[in-house]
Amino acid sequence: MSTQLHSSSAITIRSLSKHYGGLAALDDFSLEVERGSIFGLLGPNGAGKTTLIRILTTLMRQSSGEVRVEGLDPRTHGREIRSLIGVVSQENSLDRYLTARENLELHARLHGMDAGRYRRRIDDLMELMGLSGRQHDLPESYSGGMQRRLVIVRALLHEPRLLFLDEPTTGLDPQSRRAVWEYISSIAGSMTIFLTTHYLEEAEHLCDRIAIMDHGRLIALGSSQELKDKLTGGTVYQIEFNDQVGRYAGLLGGMACVREMQVSGQTVCVGLESWECLSEVVTALNGASVRRISLKERTLEDVFMDLTGKGVRE
Ligand SMILES: Nc1ncnc2c1ncn2[C@@H]1O[C@H](COP(=O)(O)OP(=O)(O)OP(=O)(O)O)[C@@H](O)[C@H]1O
Ligand SMILES: [Mg+2]
Known part of the structure; x- marks a missing residue:
């Protein structure tokens, strides 16, 4: 060389x-x-x-x-x-x-x-x-x-x-x-x-x-x-419900375009394949009492933790 x-x-x-x-x-x-x-x-x-x-x-x-x-x-x-x-x-x-x-x-x-x-x-x-x-x-x-x-x-x-x-x-x-x-x-x-x-x-x-x-x-x-x-796997939306969160979480969890889901209190976080899936999600939520849907920005720290895990090092 x-x-x-x-x-x-x-x-x-x-x-x-x-x-x-x-x-x-x-x-x-x-x-x-x-x-x-x-x-x-x-x-x-x-x-x-x-x-x-x-x-x-x-x-x-x-x-x-x-x-x-x-x-x-x-x-x-x-x-x-x-x-x-x-x-x-x-x-x-x-x-x-x-x-x-x-x-x-x-x-x-x-x-x-x-x-x-x-x-x-x-x-x-x-x-x-x-x-x-x-x-x-x-x-x-x-x-x-x-x-x-x-x-x-x-x-x-x-x-x-x-x-x-x-x-x-x-x-x-x-x-x-x-x-x-x-x-x-x-x-x-x-x-x-x-x-x-x-x-x-x-x-x-x-x-x-x-x-x-x-x-x-x-x-x-x-x-x-x-x-x-590249590394956060699409977009994450936070959906806050007024009621019936369990029912809609079940519905969302069964959708093909929902990669991951977390429920805490009245809020469901869904990781979508891409932002285009949002319209499918909105259709599925027809009739639900939704207080707010917001885009959750992923941080570089999220990427870092995804890649390197949560274990403490030397
Ligand atoms: N002189 C050395 N002799 C033996 N092992 C070493 C030596 N220097 C570093 N190591 C080991 O090599 C690995 C890499 O160490 P290094 O210091 O390059 O990591 P680092 O990314 O700078 O970590 P930190 O964020 O803690 O500064 C570690 O497992 C460390 O224990
Ligand atoms: Mg060092």
């Missing part, structure tokens, strides 16, 4: 596997990430997200399969890749003996930035993330959310072409999370962003494309809307 394969993609992953002893953390995983997009990777605890990011960011080698980052193979072009990427790892890895600003300056020098350029950039980014007032303090005196924002500033300092964010907003309060979202949205298009998250709302809000993985395997891929359309 040539190193320039799929140069239109920022990231190419082919049949990637990673074993820790007998455990397959990644299992025949393939994916393309388009340049300039915001890509979200979702999956329960232990799904393999961090393992994948470690391989892409040159911190770990795969057991088998191929990876290209900006056309480069991490096994042979680690140094080049590291100069092109910014990484926010799952754990904040800050030097505890240096102040926040010194942490950033060290990072800038390691990336060969000259002082004039990095000083200005540090000022701007610290201001943007609301950290200017605390820049001369040690990171351990920061709250968890401030440390997270500092790590994000550090990852952006050298103007990477590709930004990896492993759960960037875990532990952030809603204000800080929104600030990070706003920043990520504002730089969208200027670089490729690959993020993992447990916040489905975050993926929905930010990402052009979303992959859902579990047990090291890719199980779904598409835009948030595509995933919802």
Whole structure:
């Protein structure tokens, strides 16, 4: 395979596997990430997200399969890749003996930035993330959310072409999370962003494309809307009755176009094959005393739970 394969993609992953002893953390995983997009990777605890990011960011080698980052193979072009990427790892890895600003300056020098350029950039980014007032303090005196924002500033300092964010907003309060979202949205298009998250709302809000993985395997891929359309199995309507709910539930449950049904109190939720079935349902309900029929929007969280189940992971 040539190193320039799929140069239109920022990231190419082919049949990637990673074993820790007998455990397959990644299992025949393939994916393309388009340049300039915001890509979200979702999956329960232990799904393999961090393992994948470690391989892409040159911190770990795969057991088998191929990876290209900006056309480069991490096994042979680690140094080049590291100069092109910014990484926010799952754990904040800050030097505890240096102040926040010194942490950033060290990072800038390691990336060969000259002082004039990095000083200005540090000022701007610290201001943007609301950290200017605390820049001369040690990171351990920061709250968890401030440390997270500092790590994000550090990852952006050298103007990477590709930004990896492993759960960037875990532990952030809603204000800080929104600030990070706003920043990520504002730089969208200027670089490729690959993020993992447990916040489905975050993926929905930010990402052009979303992959859902579990047990090291890719199980779904598409835009948030595509995933919802494709995977929720048609549309769900909520029908509230004034009376005789049992009788009409029985009737609806026997209809061919009703895929699934749940009754709670006076309300019946029916999952239909497609929205066209609604007229059949309305005809069947002729004479019933219906208080309200409403469309129940499925969320990305519904899709996620359908695909990955309800069991708690490691
Ligand atoms: N260094 C390691 N040695 C052995 N097993 C590991 C190691 N790192 C990860 N694993 C295992 O590999 C699997 C994938 O872990 P990984 O950290 O990639 O998951 P994740 O999707 O990032 O989970 P989380 O959402 O909890 O961060 C898990 O079963 C984990 O226990
Ligand atoms: Mg992880």
